[in-house]
Amino acid sequence: MSDFEYKFIPPHHAPDERGGKPPAYEKTILDGVIIEKDVAITLRDGVTIYADIYRPENENKAAPLIAWGPYGKHGHTQYSVNFPKAEVDDSNMSDYTAFEAPDPFYWVPHGYAVINVDPRGTWHSEGRATYLSPEEAEDFADVIEWAGTQEWSNGNVGLSGVSYLTSSQWRVAELNPPHLKAINPWEGWTDTYREVVGHGGIPETSFWEYLPGRWGNGLNQIEDLRRETRERPFFDAYWQSKSANLEKIKVPAFICASWTDQALHTRGTLEGFRKISSDEKWLYVHGRKKWAHYYEAESVEMQRAFFDHFLLGKESDLKNWPKVLYEARDAYYQGEEISAKEWPIEGTKYQSLHLGDGTLETEPTPPVTKSYNSTNGESVTFDHTFTKATTLVGHMALRLWLSIEEGDDMDIFVAIQKLDAAGNIVPFAFYAQFEDGPVALGWLRVSHRELDEDASTPFMPVHKHQRELKLMPGEITPVDIEIWPSGTRFAAGESLRLVIQGSDIYDYPKPSVYARHESLRNKGRQTIHMGGKHDSNLLIPILPQ
Template sequence: MEWAGTQPWSAGKVGLSGVSYLSSLQWRVAALNPPHLAAINPWEGWNDTYREVARHGGIPETSFWPYIWERWGASTTGIEDLEAETAAHPFLDAFWASKVPPLEDIRVPAYVVASWADQGLHTRGTLEGFRRISSAQKWLDVHGRKKWAYYYEPELVERQRAFFDHFLLDRTGTGIESWPRVRAEVRERYQEGTWRDAEQWPLEDVGYRRLHLRAGDGALDWAAPATEEEAGYDGLGSGLAPRRATFEIIFPEAVELVGHVTATLWMSADEAEDMDVFLALFKLDAQGRQVGFPYYGQFEDGPVAVGWQRASHRELDPERSTAYLPVLAHRRALPLVPGERPGWTSRCGPRAPGSRRGRSCCWWSRAATSCGTRAT
């Protein structure tokens, strides 16, 4: 950074841009406030390695995390064994804390781009990064497309050029003075959506409402059930038995769901001390068919939003959690006790789908354990 900023051919101002890992590095560099860093463009990049990559909801990531270690493991010096480190550090200890940059220390201008479609890796960290950095000049775009393709769209290349021309070359007439502070794409389906302008994230005009799971008839309802109801399924069984609990609501009029979504669950596992719960929010069309959305930056038939939760990691961080944005503490294990149903709040999202009249949202929950499970 400082080498580039002090070369004879340099304007003395350096910018950073890139997707995924090239974005994650920007949070870490910018938090150091190097003298010649003038602007950053984090384009979908995590910043909390434990919560956003290695252990979603406390569940070890066993596919992508070992994969990147094997793929990028070539080095002339020692490298970290990501898989072994994840196993050796099951909780959010000093090791993982050392990998979280102090976002509030970032003060340079930032053009941050997030995606609703990369929830398994970058969505949460990018939005949290924008919310927490101290930059006086910062902008956020939230799209619903595939991250690498969107980065190279001609219109977006021009936005990047305008941003860096303004802050690195001091050019006037770039137009960024008229940019809305936040742009969010409300998605109808893949490659189809409407952009909304706002002044902040989370969006200032969003109102949160509570829906209740009705286990008796599998409905999502605005009214709470009159009596306690129970839904059960065998997470690891065989045959045609259901592997999940599903709840559905049909909207009588057009509605936009923009912001965070959480689920408060009371669950038990009759013969286990722990279980991994997977949550998903789907959009269905008027005929009951699933409407596909990009997922993990690659697939086109995914859910609207997803969430993960290991039951023993249900304890919240009281200092960081809010009513609609729970943050897990990950400091200790709280095993399940047979016969008891502890309640916990899981994070699923954020998301921004739109639904027309007569279309529905379907919420399903699946738990994997060595025995049957119960969901209420």
């Protein structure tokens, strides 16, 4: 299937080191729920993997909901202990809820069967593990068809879960297995290289380094993600194989994104909605913390309205939904949900703000330069104060003219912030756990500046990441930087701030789980050229009032 050869290593942890017990089929009944532990499922090549199944005790056929991820079907996460800053209300789920997965003791009484799977090569499942790969997608498709043909099943299979459990949905939905009737991607990347491994071509050195240890529990060989990352700095066939073919997806989809997962899921989830070919698709975008929001009662009821319609054939509130519902944020956990017909939002007008001497102007500015030390955290900022209420929803793009004094490359980090009328930074929820985040982020390793002209738009530059174009000291070079989508309201007198520096603008003490970039190429002072023939500018998406 692949035109490259995987590299495998022994697992990072044995299952018993992480609470995984050897498979032993067991069937019990609790509060009207049949619980089947370690159900063996045989894949097309004869490999056996294991699943836990929760289904109704009554004789009614149930709609299977599958949660597919490497974190362990047995593992209930007590978020308040493991991720206290995530603000997940533990009372919103039972002790049988797997990590980032639907709660079986909510869904089963409503006519569903929840299936938590240990994919190939993870935990006690047989075979060698690969992650978000075409091979894994085929395994997932086999399990969908298995679930759709069990005697207790009504034949209508849905998919649910957050993060990896969403990214795996995109991959299997490309294959359109016959019994797959609905998917609910709830925040999950679609392009592993651009959205996780190398933001703007700058290697991500913390979260991606952490994930193999979380995923690599088993008895057999696992894909060597760390080695592949070291040896594949460009977007090649390997990374292409971990990028979803979204246009192939035709199944009905309820997609949830957030503005708050900058550097992880925001971009990919919204690209998922934009690109899938499904005739029936809905988008919901919030500004909250992702795990907490997935399990909140209102969110779960939205999920059920969608699945009730497509999996159970029930009348639900889905018929009243707008195609797009998004939160226009004012501040942390403050905002208004607004309906729209499409994404990007219909009627969006793009306006250029021209960089000047610390300002962002609606008219071109006179020639000026600003320089900063790229290695000590020094930043340069540019502000624009709105004279009337303005709502910015969508993608931003930054065009800069740059030069260096030494070295042959630059790593640029960009943040968009909101300032209140007094000039104070307005914080937002961020990366599932934090309360002081930005409006949006962007990055670029300047040697990766070559654009994919076919994929790019004026508001969303997409880089090829297939070769390096090094810099010469003193040479002034134009670059285009993608800034991830966001949705924020500014009152008259409030300001937008553009921050540029040579390292992560937001960071948190380790071991906090977070995206970091610690392998940088910056040297000395770097200069931004503005005005005249070097019109550095920020393109912003303005909604009609």
